[in-house]
Amino acid sequence: MTSDDDDLPIRVDFRDLATARTWIEETRIKRPYRPRFFAAFCAVLASRPKLRILELGSGPGQLAREILVHCDVHTYVALDFSPAMHEIAAEHLGELASRVTFVTRDFREPDWANDLGMFDAVVTLQAAHETRHKRHLVPLLERARSVVAPGGVLLYADHYLTPETKLPALAPARDEQPLALERAGFVEIELRYEEGNMALWCGTNEPPRDETTT
Numbered sequence: 001m002t003s004d005d006d007d008l009p010i011r012v013d014f015r016d017l018a019t020a021r022t023w024i025e026e027t028r029i030k031r032p033y034r035p036r037f038f039a040a041f042c043a044v045l046a047s048r049p050k051l052r053i054l055e056l057g058s059g060p061g062q063l064a065r066e067i068l069v070h071c072d073v074h075t076y077v078a079l080d081f082s083p084a085m086h087e088i089a090a091e092h093l094g095e096l097a098s099r100v101t102f103v104t105r106d107f108r109e110p111d112w113a114n115d116l117g118m119f120d121a122v123v124t125l126q127a128a129h130e131t132r133h134k135r136h137l138v139p140l141l142e143r144a145r146s147v148v149a150p151g152g153v154l155l156y157a158d159h160y161l162t163p164e165t166k167l168p169a170l171a172p173a174r175d176e177q178p179l180a181l182e183r184a185g186f187v188e189i190e191l192r193y194e195e196g197n198m199a200l201w202c203g204t205n206e207p208p209r210d211e212t213t214t
Ligand SMILES: C[S@@+](CC[C@H](N)C(=O)[O-])C[C@H]1O[C@@H](n2cnc3c(N)ncnc32)[C@H](O)[C@@H]1O
Pocket: 014, 015, 056, 057, 058, 059, 060, 061, 062, 063, 079, 080, 081, 082, 085, 105, 106, 107, 108, 124, 125, 126, 127, 130, 131
């Protein structure tokens, strides 16, 4: 017996190299709007200097390439549980790969954020649903916030629920997406881009209060 609260099993196993390559090709055709999301991530980050970036579920490195080319990146940590995806990302990034630290880790484990350091931005695209149930979204974002420096940002993009969604347990309603950021403790939550039933939200990790002015 299964209930709506059960985690869904992994359907597409990105740890398999052939499966990962097939997903990349199919996604290029099925989701032609993704480059506009890459640009929207870069638009948020472009004004910030010397960025320490962590990407969750970094996959084939497409977002990493755009950020590395268009933004002032000091360090870039690409976290994914698939060595196959890291291999593909290193290929895709070419010389830029030398600026990326590839971390193989499962973000469903509660200690995934340990020892990673602090970041000016945590970014994630089409990956948070891989916690395999939307009820894990807030805990994932809370852990992400634990490694965002004060004043730093979380950029979260993923699909939201529509009548056509095949696996509704994975997709929060559109209104629940910014609420999840709020529940995880982020402030100044803003929609930065939306297309194809996917939205990019930006939340800030509040800087510490200046006690001298209160
Ligand atoms: C749909 S792909 C998206 C990849 C990338 N963010 C993009 O949009 O091009 C999901 C990615 O999340 C990774 N992933 C899935 N489950 C994960 C987990 N539990 N921990 C870390 N990474 C995971 C997969 O290996 C895959 O690279």
